[in-house]
Amino acid sequence: MSVMTVGFVGLGAMGRGMAARLLAAGHPVRVWNRSPGPVQELVAKGATAAAGLDEVYDSEAVVSMLPDDRTVEALLLDGALLAGARAGVHVNMATVSAALAEHATALHAEHGIGYVAAPVLGRPGVAAAGELNILAAGEAAQLERVGPLLAAMGRRTWHFGDRPVQANTAKISANFLLACAIESMAEACTLAEANGVRPTDLIEMLTGTLFPGPVYSGYGAMVAERRYEPAGFRLPLGLKDVGLALAAGEARNVPLPFGSVLRDAFLDALAHGDADKDWAAVAAVARRRAGLPD
Amino acid sequence: MSVMTVGFVGLGAMGRGMAARLLAAGHPVRVWNRSPGPVQELVAKGATAAAGLDEVYDSEAVVSMLPDDRTVEALLLDGALLAGARAGVHVNMATVSAALAEHATALHAEHGIGYVAAPVLGRPGVAAAGELNILAAGEAAQLERVGPLLAAMGRRTWHFGDRPVQANTAKISANFLLACAIESMAEACTLAEANGVRPTDLIEMLTGTLFPGPVYSGYGAMVAERRYEPAGFRLPLGLKDVGLALAAGEARNVPLPFGSVLRDAFLDALAHGDADKDWAAVAAVARRRAGLPD
Amino acid sequence: MSVMTVGFVGLGAMGRGMAARLLAAGHPVRVWNRSPGPVQELVAKGATAAAGLDEVYDSEAVVSMLPDDRTVEALLLDGALLAGARAGVHVNMATVSAALAEHATALHAEHGIGYVAAPVLGRPGVAAAGELNILAAGEAAQLERVGPLLAAMGRRTWHFGDRPVQANTAKISANFLLACAIESMAEACTLAEANGVRPTDLIEMLTGTLFPGPVYSGYGAMVAERRYEPAGFRLPLGLKDVGLALAAGEARNVPLPFGSVLRDAFLDALAHGDADKDWAAVAAVARRRAGLPD
Amino acid sequence: MSVMTVGFVGLGAMGRGMAARLLAAGHPVRVWNRSPGPVQELVAKGATAAAGLDEVYDSEAVVSMLPDDRTVEALLLDGALLAGARAGVHVNMATVSAALAEHATALHAEHGIGYVAAPVLGRPGVAAAGELNILAAGEAAQLERVGPLLAAMGRRTWHFGDRPVQANTAKISANFLLACAIESMAEACTLAEANGVRPTDLIEMLTGTLFPGPVYSGYGAMVAERRYEPAGFRLPLGLKDVGLALAAGEARNVPLPFGSVLRDAFLDALAHGDADKDWAAVAAVARRRAGLPD
Known part of the structure; x- marks a missing residue:
């Protein structure tokens, strides 16, 4: 399996289980969260704490699990952040609107970053067990690239097409x-x-x-x-x-x-x-x- | 198993499979249907053709499977028919209204005949295989009495109480x-x-x-x-x-x-x-x- | 104005005002009601009390104002009553179903009696003042025949066609x-x-x-x-x-x-x-x- | 009548009739519109063309009639514009959301500018005739201040309280x-x-x-x-x-x-x-x- 460095944003009840699965699969993970508690929990499992979102984006791939449109927009749909990113692909696993999906796809394309939508079915316990069902859409090459990450977090990935909004x-x-x-x-x-x-x-x-x-x-x-x-x-x-x-x-x-x-x-x-x-x-x-x- | 004579009304796609199951279980069945074709089919399987509904009701139990309220009312909720009946219990397996259930319960009680509502879940093939789910309600004694008949027709009987309308x-x-x-x-x-x-x-x-x-x-x-x-x-x-x-x-x-x-x-x-x-x-x-x- | 004898059925809050208007316009009115109180009230205004519905129907025209389908069906949609009637036309002013209108039209036609539907807009005070808006439909000849009666009860008659159900x-x-x-x-x-x-x-x-x-x-x-x-x-x-x-x-x-x-x-x-x-x-x-x- | 200088924003089908009414009532009006055509029409009636919104806000009162939330937000809910304004009150006559009303009220208060909501009932012809019904809400002093303007545009002003959102x-x-x-x-x-x-x-x-x-x-x-x-x-x-x-x-x-x-x-x-x-x-x-x- 190919290992890649992952920046992970959003360590809520779902996110912390998902990030732990990535660690368990051998990927180096740099985590960021608005409140510090969950960060320590993940660091104890082998993650690195990112000082800011720019450090998160200095990874090969970014995975985010945020609660809603507003938070995604406020934290991640930021031209300056994307312009400075090393990351080649962002996997947004939140349940967000179709409109946000369209906007995020276009914005990431402008900065030459791949964008995959991969919302999930499952509660926190399921996430911690790596048994999520993952609904994914995005360009085939990007989906292939992040396939190992999704495989580490879910029992199955369901594909819906090459446009993220589909997922x-x-x-x-x-x-x-x-x-x-x-x-x-x-x-x-x-x-x-x-x-x-x-x-x-x-x-x-x-x-x-x-x-x-x-x-x-x-x-x-x-x-x-x-x-x-x-x-x-x-x-x-x-x-x-x-x-x-x-x-x-x-x-x-x-x-x-x-x-x-x-x-x-x-x-x-x-x-x-x-x-x-x-x-x-x-x-x-x-x-x-x-x-x-x- | 206790065998009892059964009058069966309504040999539609569902009813003919159900009547055949009763025959296969060893009960003598007297059948009646508005059109004669299905009657011959059941006679070929061992049933007796009833000349009229009064002959049907000259059985220990009557089972009916008719399409709707109107037909049940027109054929079976008939004071003269019930007054002359030998049958001790009527099992109505049709999907009918709550109002009809209440009315039929009262009318049968007037004539000293037990009334059990036992509508089913399942298509004709399921009926023919004796694999229906049967939703039953009525007085406990009546339910017990017709239990072997229901067992011959279904994979399971679900009980909803002592008032037929519940089923x-x-x-x-x-x-x-x-x-x-x-x-x-x-x-x-x-x-x-x-x-x-x-x-x-x-x-x-x-x-x-x-x-x-x-x-x-x-x-x-x-x-x-x-x-x-x-x-x-x-x-x-x-x-x-x-x-x-x-x-x-x-x-x-x-x-x-x-x-x-x-x-x-x-x-x-x-x-x-x-x-x-x-x-x-x-x-x-x-x-x-x-x-x-x- | 041509005077005609009128049988009137239904002396509720609306009907008693309407019958009084017919009397005031000079028509002899024979009234019937299930409870006797309102009958006396109308008799005091010059009406005759009918002993039964057959006496009501021994008039040139019958006007009825009953509360609902069930009451109209129980009292007036009676083959024997219609077969023995002298009345040439029945004006049904109740708010009843489209289905009842169709059925009543056919039944009256069988007995050679005209049938006009003429439900009204207005509360009891409006009825007593003869200021109802009357929505009428029926054969043109029948509408013409009962025109003076409707004129006595309403401020205006609105016509909807030759089929009573339209009104x-x-x-x-x-x-x-x-x-x-x-x-x-x-x-x-x-x-x-x-x-x-x-x-x-x-x-x-x-x-x-x-x-x-x-x-x-x-x-x-x-x-x-x-x-x-x-x-x-x-x-x-x-x-x-x-x-x-x-x-x-x-x-x-x-x-x-x-x-x-x-x-x-x-x-x-x-x-x-x-x-x-x-x-x-x-x-x-x-x-x-x-x-x-x- | 007290005359006051008015800045007017939004010369659509409604706005141009309303601005013309203010002119006809003797108020000096400085107009602004995104497209220039209507501006000329109003200038021909005696208005002054404002070079920009800052000129509009260099009046005693501003009246706006814009099509929707988005346009109001983009053009008028602008801290810099409000900070430099001479205007003491803004009358927003558009049909906008309750949320925008709350936001606009707070923003104007921050800059010490009164805010009155005064949406209208009526089509363009009614506006041109000064016969609108105006639904108004805002602080009593502000409503009194703009009363003559509203009177020039409408047949009647209906008051709904001291919070603009009410109108x-x-x-x-x-x-x-x-x-x-x-x-x-x-x-x-x-x-x-x-x-x-x-x-x-x-x-x-x-x-x-x-x-x-x-x-x-x-x-x-x-x-x-x-x-x-x-x-x-x-x-x-x-x-x-x-x-x-x-x-x-x-x-x-x-x-x-x-x-x-x-x-x-x-x-x-x-x-x-x-x-x-x-x-x-x-x-x-x-x-x-x-x-x-x-």
Whole structure:
């Protein structure tokens, strides 16, 4: 395996597991994070602490895992930073908008740096285990170049084409489907309960027949048992992702009626103080609409 | 195993496989159907042809598999028929409304006949193989009595309580979730395609990660490939089932915003001539809304 | 003016004013009502009390003003009653479904009786003053025949064609627009209040500029002031009328997304105990969705 | 009347009529526009051409009428411009977002300049005639100061409070209600036509009874006659304004289900090439959903 020096930006719950996997695979990793705590953790595993982003970009490849568009724009879409970079390719693994993907692709091209979008499916534990599903898009040569890095972090890389925006769209679509599945179960469980069926009975049957797999069984249990804490994925992040789908649709004149319902339901949940709960708490909205107790 | 004489009403694509399973399990079966063709087929397998519904009801148990509320009401919810019946229990396996379930339960009780609701999940091939999932509700004694019959027809019986309407509600909820999954994928594939992602790539990734199982892979392929014929389940039947969910909701003041979107989408599909296509053709509505070609 | 004998069925809040107007115009009126109180009131004004519906139909024309489909069907769509009738024409002024209109037209034709649909716009005070707006449809000869009766009850008759269903559709459409206007103001007032604008200021400006007339000012004030009692038109009747629009749409494959939102909002209101309030109370749903106090 | 020197920015179809009214009322007006044509037109009426925005701001008051947030931000929310201004107050008459209002208020306060939001209701002809309805909010002293300017441009000024955002919210709410009225009529006319009622008959009755005033009669005629050109207000501007309502709602957790339906319908219209038509062309979407011919 070819080893390459990697600059890594963003050591949140996901990023620190991913950076550790790169280290474990033998790549020298230079890390940077806004708060210092996680940096020490990675240094203890063999990483080097970068003094600034310019040091991060003085690597063969940069990998970033930041929370949202705003942070990516503020930290990384910076002409001066890119102009001075040695790095030949940037792998952006965050869930960001289609618009940011287009902008970042063009900006990196101006500076002669490859740009790969590689958002992921999986929670922190999955990241730490190197078992992420990675949705990737970018020029074939760039994808090949960063293939070993992605292989170190994921169980499988799914390719969506040579334009980075394709991977971001796929990720946005996946999260949209997750939100739809949750709202569907919320409505079905409310309908069932109002007609005398125990929601847990309904979900047990559904996941034992038509809908196997962790999404329906995991979120189904949360919905049926009204167990929205602790949050695996907070409700405002859910609204953010629904917003990414609506925005990607608006840019191409794609109406998304289910997306519109989701947006209204998430706002209703936030209006009722559920910002710190899991996005499965959108089920409380379905119950409230029907006058069922919390 | 205790053998009992069974009257069977409704030899459609589902019913004939189910009746054959009862015969194969050793129960004497007297069959009745509005058109004679399927009767001969079952007689060839050992059934007796009933001259009329009164002969059907001159059995220990009656099993019916009719297409909709109207047919059940017209044929079986008949005071004279029930008054003269020898049968001690009627197992209604059709997908009917919550309102019909309530009415039928009361009417059978008046005539001292047990009533079990036992709608099923599965297509004709599954029925013929005796591999249906059966959603059952009714008084415990009645459920026990018909247990061997259900066991002959299904791979598993899921119990929802002692009131028949509970099983019908569970079935309605299951079909509602199917429709939601189809519309979700239709919107996601449209969003993806409009942003340059191949829908087949999206579905392959989704079914390989978050959404395993036959619903997402089967309907996902139909949606992604725009393959709506031949119809496994016709679009007007889909609208009928969405209508059952909306009606069950309306009776208990349960708003179903996803259900409302589904209703509008199915009407749009019918308005564009897709009545003979599979209900996956609701995906053509999502595409048309976005101006994508058929 | 040509005088004719009139049988009048249905002396509710609307019907008694309408029957009184017919009397005042010089027509002999034979009245019938399920409860006797209103009959005495009309007799005091010169009407004759009919012993039964057959006596009502022993008139030149029958006018009916009943609350809903079910009552019209139970009382008046009766083959025996129509077969024995002397009446040459029936003017049905109730707000009923498009389907009932079609059925009633055919049934009256079988018995050689003319059938005119003539639902009205206006509250009881308007009816008592003879100032209703009457939406009429039916064969030209029948409309001409009953013209003097309609003229006695309304300020103007609006014609929609020679098929009675056309008038019912127009009425259903008018009530649909009323419900849309209420929900629109409910959402706008909620949006305004949440952003610091007094709803009464908003409504005052709107009705003083873009939206003159009694609907926006009357319902606007109720919404802005959260004054939903006493009910001028009860919420369940509003849901019934939204249901008539949805059903008329479903019969012709017409999706009505605003209608779907209305249906969900009215169910939400009923689920929260607002059945005895004015249909303007749907505004409480908009507020609750946004977490604003009742 | 107190005369004051006015800098005027934005001589579009609306702005040039408004600036002319200020001139006619005797105020010296210094005008600026991105394209020079309209400047000459106003100079011919007595205005002075400003060489740059700094000259515009060297007046006692600045009035601006720009098309959208982006333009206001790019031209006027500029610290250097405000720091060098002599103007004591800026009256922003554009339809902009609630967020921009908050930002602009704070920025002007930093530079000791008053900020009044005063968006308007009315088309260019109304502006030229000085008959606009002006929705105003800001500090009482500032409103008083600019009262004579507003009086010169409008038939009436409606006050919404001391925070500029209140006026913008009122304007956004008014346009939201316009869009709701159009969609309501579009659905009602489609329902009517599919059931055999002429849409023009329906609109004539509605505007003659429940819904007087120019909105229902003007847009009603366009919808009923499917006459969407020439555009009085282009469809993409309609979507922009619906977007302002949705964004103002999102900022306060206010779900707007009618707004969501509108957004989806406008996107559908744009996806079908109707960007140059009047926003009444959203009615073509309602027809298409029902399979009616264009």
